[in-house]
Amino acid sequence: MSQDACANAPAPAAVRTTDSVLDTRALYAALAGLCASLVAIGLARFAYTPLIPSLIHAHWFTAADTVTLSAANFAGYFAGALFGRPIAARMSNRHALRWLMVAATAAFFACAFPLSVGWFFVWRFLSGLSGGAIMVLVATAILPHIAPARRGFVSGMIFLGLGLGIAASGTLVPALLALGLRETWFGLGALSLVLTALSWFGWPATDAPAGAPAAGGHAGIGAALRAQRPTLRLLSVQYAANALGLVPAMVLLVDYVARGLGQGATVGAGYWVLYGVAAIAGPLVSGFLGDRMGFRGAYRLALLLQALAVAWLAVSGGTVALVVSTIVLGAFTPGVVPLMLGRIHEALPHDANAQRAAWSRVTSAFALFQVLAGYGYSYLFSHTHENYALIFACGAAALIVALVADVAMRGRVR
Structure with missing residues (x-):
């Protein structure tokens, strides 16, 4: 084929980018991903927390029931993480993400009617399942269509929705x-409906970019893994x-400030807003770091x-410790998502x-x-006379184990 013919060949249906520039379709796909993470994870999970006191005060549910309903979303999220890929295999990524x-x-609108605990549990579970499945599918539906040099930025933009949801839980709700x-x-349902409509045509039309190497079916995937x-x-x-x-x-965090340190609910809510503001920046900062330093x-x-x-929260309740720790943990609550996704792309760079x-x-x-962790820390907290420092110390120990494991495996892993 001549050079002129190559130049005039039609562009593939998938999103196309260069190493340094994202085209309109790529940006729209990233926006669709942001909308999905905001609706199904950012709002569906984090907006429930500030609603709990109102649910109890309005006698919709007892305090014990609200805990059960909180767990419904986490359980659904786990189910969605397990079944997200089978759902997409039957429908394609594009259709699965739309209907999730x-x-x-729909779960937001259904939760406006407290018909029974069972009714509410089903819809909270469904919202969690949607969030878990979207977490599995959203980035892997978009990033194979993005040039490797820009994937950190795009993954950060996709998971910016998590940060926006955390921020909304302290401001919009x-x-x-x-x-x-x-x-x-x-x-919340109306906002989600608008975001769903906005993202509807943004998803890539294909599950893998044009010209991507064949994965070899299940056998090929298994060999790569x-x-x-x-x-x-x-x-x-x-x-x-x-x-x-x-x-x-x-x-x-909020309870620690409000009751553990005796600073009151208003101050505690202020730290949650700070946590949310940091969460907005977290995915973008993480994506930038991944692009720059690996x-x-x-x-x-x-x-x-x-x-x-x-660890600082475990040993100090001072203002500086609270502010710095809140910013760091708020940023990395959604920020670790693009980093882990980037690690997987580094380990399996050519097999979507x-x-x-x-x-x-x-x-x-x-x-x-x-x-x-939610149930374990709750049990430990209630059986140690509400020992905040012990819970924070356990969290710090887990993170140190994760870091030491990576250093110990140096040379044996990619």
């Missing part, structure tokens, strides 16, 4: 609650330990900073299907240990 966002949106509890659920077994085991252990390290601040080095730095931040399988596995490990 629809399901999460209280504003909606001034209108009423049912109106708050309707408001076996070849990187030590690396993938390490990443699963690290991500699971990262969940153990992040949960203490996610669950106890994702392995960036993830090591993230583990170290998280460990220091949680194997990347999806590996990402599903490490996400499942994170989801499982997040659930275990």
